Amino acid sequence: MMDFAVLSWRWDGDLKTRGSKNIASAIYQAKRMGVRYLFLDLVSIDQSLSGEALIQQVVEFSSLYSTIPVIAAYDMEGEEFEDTMYRPWIFNEARLYRYNPTKMVYVGHSNQGTKHDPGSSPFGGEPILGVDIWRYEFGKTLGHVWTGSFIETIIGVLCDKIGMSDVSDLKFIIPPYARVFTTAYRKMSRNDYLLTAAILCRVHAPPRGKLNWDAGAMDYGRYSFKEVNSEGSSSSWTWYGIFLDGTRIGLWKHKYNEWLDYDWYLFDVLPDAERLIFNALGLSDSDWGEFIAQVEARRHCLVIDREDKVPVPKVEIVAVTLP
Incomplete structure (x- = not known):
């Protein structure tokens, strides 16, 4: 059982009306993992702060992505998945959990990040995430993020x-x-x-x-x-x-x-x-x-360290069906 996890997510709805499928998917997965506390930036960072105080809060919260288990949820209907992962906030969070010593789980609800592609490796050699993970859209794009800038x-x-x-x-x-x-x-x-x-x-x-x-x-x-x-x-x-x-x-x-x-x-x-x-x-x-x-x-x-300097974290990809 894991007591804590942090959520890396794509805004995909109005929380006051129809809600977010990505947050719902993450909560569903957190319960399956036995997580008791799921940290969400929207409520864990004091949104009333500004200037240096807000920067400090963001930096402190961001450290969670490289220290405790991460649940990521970026599916967004109508948008290319790679474009979503290259959005600067998501791009940065994905780079941070490159150094995570625990694990990270991608959870998808609309066959975007979890889409399976049996084709050849996009990395021109041994895939950075292992032979199974890079066959999924999330794993392929994550490898690009980790080798990019x-x-x-x-x-x-x-x-x-x-x-x-x-x-x-x-x-x-x-x-x-x-x-x-x-x-x-x-x-x-x-x-x-x-x-x-x-x-x-x-x-x-x-x-x-x-x-x-x-x-x-x-x-x-x-x-x-x-x-x-x-x-x-x-x-x-x-x-x-x-x-x-x-x-x-x-x-x-x-x-x-x-x-x-x-x-x-x-x-x-x-x-x-x-x-x-x-x-x-x-x-x-x-x-x-x-x-x-x-x-x-x-x-x-x-600059992200290569695999020979820092081991690649464990990555899991999970598809869910929401009610």
């Missing part, structure tokens, strides 16, 4: 492909960047702010592979994308400099794959990208010094 989800939000109710919440999701994200949100347009967040994350963590969406096609106030020389690259790639207030800060690459009929994008930043952003936001030298002192915290937040 926040860049994929932030670029997805930027390009309006991934849902996020309030983009300012990134300061809660990636706490070591709270101050700079807060300042960028206040001083920049939505798209400028999100691209700034992606650039900062790119300094320490490259994306899992090629990106699916073209950030260069979005409208910006202070950023611009300008085609630059190939710099020795293959002619099949088109290179664009990313400029902030006229100063080059990164590199965006595009290639069209005729065989797959697919556009690929790659993303790099310059070594001084962080400092250029701080200068552009008008942050002080003391802010910069505090930011530099947190470099290890940022790396720990952005």
Whole structure:
């Protein structure tokens, strides 16, 4: 019997009227597991708090995902399951329970996360979750999340492909960047702010592979994308400099794959990208010094250890039928 578990869930209803099938599924599974107390962020975090106090509460609650058993429920009718798991809050929680020493259980009610696919491994070799788990939609997507970075989800939000109710919440999701994200949100347009967040994350963590969406096609106030020389690259790639207030800060690459009929994008930043952003936001030298002192915290937040360093937690996938 497990006394405690924490819920990672997708908002899928109105709690005052028809309720949430994901919460109902999680409670059903918790009872089956003998769980007496199921922690739910909606009621376990004081929603009246703001600023640093709220950030601290969110950080403390988030630690549960890597310490006690997790029940996850993300089914959402009418939305692609991978898009749901790449929503920034869910994406972050899934990364946190990568370090869970106990177990996590995915419970699905509409054959989304529990959908079984007998096809080949999506990981190009030995699957990270074992031969059985990755055959399910949840296991396959979880493996992608664990080998990816926040860049994929932030670029997805930027390009309006991934849902996020309030983009300012990134300061809660990636706490070591709270101050700079807060300042960028206040001083920049939505798209400028999100691209700034992606650039900062790119300094320490490259994306899992090629990106699916073209950030260069979005409208910006202070950023611009300008085609630059190939710099020795293959002619099949088109290179664009990313400029902030006229100063080059990164590199965006595009290639069209005729065989797959697919556009690929790659993303790099310059070594001084962080400092250029701080200068552009008008942050002080003391802010910069505090930011530099947190470099290890940022790396720990952005980069997931591989299986040879930290064992993969036990993962279980359960389908339920609700009354």
